[in-house]
Amino acid sequence: MSGSGVLRRPAAGMLRRRFPGAARPLLRPLSSGNPYLDGTLDDGSEAGKLDKRIEAVMNHPQATRPEYSEEEKAEHARIGRTYNVESVKWHNKMNKAIQCRIKLKNDAIANLPEEVRKLAEAAAQPEMPPQPVPIYHPSLLPFGREDAV
Known part of the structure; x- marks a missing residue:
């Protein structure tokens, strides 16, 4: 079960940073003291850069729809x-x-x-009648081996 805590920990850190005024944490914090697990790695390594990118994406303001007046909505x-x-x-x-072209061709x-x-x-x-499309049904035998049953 220790592996599941490793995957949950950075998300818990980011959620706590995004919603600092929450009454209780959204996920139960794991007090490991390890910056890799806490999501607080700030030494410029790849893990820290990734954490900053994820945090920037999560904190990016969402686009909102403009409010239209009744006249604009009617327009x-x-x-x-x-x-x-x-x-x-x-x-x-x-x-x-x-349809007119087809009718003219038939009249001509x-x-x-x-x-x-x-x-x-x-x-x-x-010249040749159209051939039926072969339909293969899933089976345990390869194609063309129905006689092996």
């Missing part, structure tokens, strides 16, 4: 609503253009002479 809602409406209109316009193929239309329809068909 933001109007902008969002307008964006949604316009993006739906744009998508509908693009889908209509694609249908208006070809009989022998050319048959060639065009034959060219549109794939």
